[in-house]
Amino acid sequence: MRALAKHLTWTCARKASAYQTRCALYLCLVSAPSGVSDFVRQTWQLGSELFNGTLGIGVILAIPGWIVLNHSERNWNRLLSIYFIANLGMYLLYGAVDKEVMFIPMYAVGCIWFANGMSSLGRWLAKNNEKFDPAKLNLLISLAVLGIILVGVILDWQNISLRNDRRAYEFAEQVLEKAEPSTTIISHWATASVFDYMLMVEDRRPDVNSFNADFYFLGIQESCQPISNQLLSSNGWIDWLTELSAEKRLCYIEPLHGLPEGYRWRNHGLCWDLTEDIEGP
Numbered sequence: 001m002r003a004l005a006k007h008l009t010w011t012c013a014r015k016a017s018a019y020q021t022r023c024a025l026y027l028c029l030v031s032a033p034s035g036v037s038d039f040v041r042q043t044w045q046l047g048s049e050l051f052n053g054t055l056g057i058g059v060i061l062a063i064p065g066w067i068v069l070n071h072s073e074r075n076w077n078r079l080l081s082i083y084f085i086a087n088l089g090m091y092l093l094y095g096a097v098d099k100e101v102m103f104i105p106m107y108a109v110g111c112i113w114f115a116n117g118m119s120s121l122g123r124w125l126a127k128n129n130e131k132f133d134p135a136k137l138n139l140l141i142s143l144a145v146l147g148i149i150l151v152g153v154i155l156d157w158q159n160i161s162l163r164n165d166r167r168a169y170e171f172a173e174q175v176l177e178k179a180e181p182s183t184t185i186i187s188h189w190a191t192a193s194v195f196d197y198m199l200m201v202e203d204r205r206p207d208v209n210s211f212n213a214d215f216y217f218l219g220i221q222e223s224c225q226p227i228s229n230q231l232l233s234s235n236g237w238i239d240w241l242t243e244l245s246a247e248k249r250l251c252y253i254e255p256l257h258g259l260p261e262g263y264r265w266r267n268h269g270l271c272w273d274l275t276e277d278i279e280g281p
Contacts, residue, residue: 065117
C-alpha cells in the first residue's frame, strides 16, 4: 500500500506540475521581452540575485547537488527541476512590475541543490581524509549552509521586503484625485487591491468604482489561453468599455490586452480609454 500511495502521489504531482509548467511557459512566450537587450538585462539581474543570495558558493555547489539528488531521488529532483525551469522562464520573459520578489522560488530550489552539494562535499572529504570526523564535519557543513543562506537573505533583503514601497498607493492617490465623477477604474491585481482599500476602507470617492480586470478574465477563461479578440467581442467587454469611454467615465490602468479591428487605446493623463479607430490600421 505504501508503494502504491507513493506512486499515486508522484503521478499526480508530475501531472499537476507538467500542466502548470505548460501554462507558465506558454504565457511567457506570449509576453516576451521587447528585445534582446531587455532579455540580457533580465538574465543579468536574475544571475546577480541568485549569486548574491548564496555568496556565489551556492551557484557552484548547486550543480553537483543537482547531480547527487538526481541519482538518489530522481522523481523529486525532476519535480524541482520542472518548477525551477518554469519560474526561470516566467522571470526572464514575463513583464511584471514586481520582479524583485519573483526570484524567490528559484532561490528556494537552488538552496536545496546547494545543501545537497555541500553534503556530498563533506562526504567526499571524510572519505578521502581520515582526520575528519564525519559527525563533526556534518555539523559544520550544516552550520555553514545555514549561515550562508542567512547571510544571502540579509544581503538580498531589499529585494524581498516591500514594506517601504508605496509606489502603487501614491499612484492610486493621484488617479483618484483626478478621476471624473462616476468613473469606473479598471486595473490589474497590483493596483486593484489598492483602489479597493481606498474606496472601501478609507471611504474615498464613493462615486468611483473599482474593477479588477485580471480577476474578471480569470473567471471567464476555461484554460490558460491568451485573451483573444473574439472573446473580447463576444462577451460584451468592448461594448461596455466603449459606453464608458463615450460618457467619459472610463479610467483603464495599463491596458495589456489587444483590441479588435476598428478600436484603439487613447491615453489621457494616468488613464486610458477606448475610441473607434477612424483612420484604420
